Amino acid sequence: MKYLVMVLGTQADYESMRGKPSAGAPVWSEQELQAMYAHMSAINDDLSESGELVDANGLAEPARTRFVSAGADGKPVITDGPYGETKELLAGYWVLECESLDRVTEIAARVAQCPGPEGLTDYPVVIRPILEGAGEI
Incomplete structure (x- = not known):
């Protein structure tokens, strides 16, 4: 079965990796960043070797997010990404x-x-099973 495995974060987390701390998001040292990258790379390598990896990606910071929804008049309502407190x-x-x-x-x-x-x-x-057929809902 396929699964989506998700890691979460906030804009503050991304900013702390660039040297701007806030509550719950302390500054990362270069050594801590390299340790995080090495940890994730080792997981990706092992999953690739075992044949379990289908796809994996880190995502850009939330500030680069765009939300698109349908407005009452049927036209799209576009909102740029969330702010640090999101x-x-x-x-x-x-x-x-x-x-x-x-x-x-x-x-x-x-x-x-x-x-x-x-x-x-x-x-x-977060782990979410991926539905592979319309009858699985």
């Missing part, structure tokens, strides 16, 4: 083909062990 949004994801929910949970637990600076907000890693 709740967490998707920061990155994996699409995995795993034999069981237990296996993908094991992978998510490994993702959750990602190193970071002291005081960093601890977001859950």
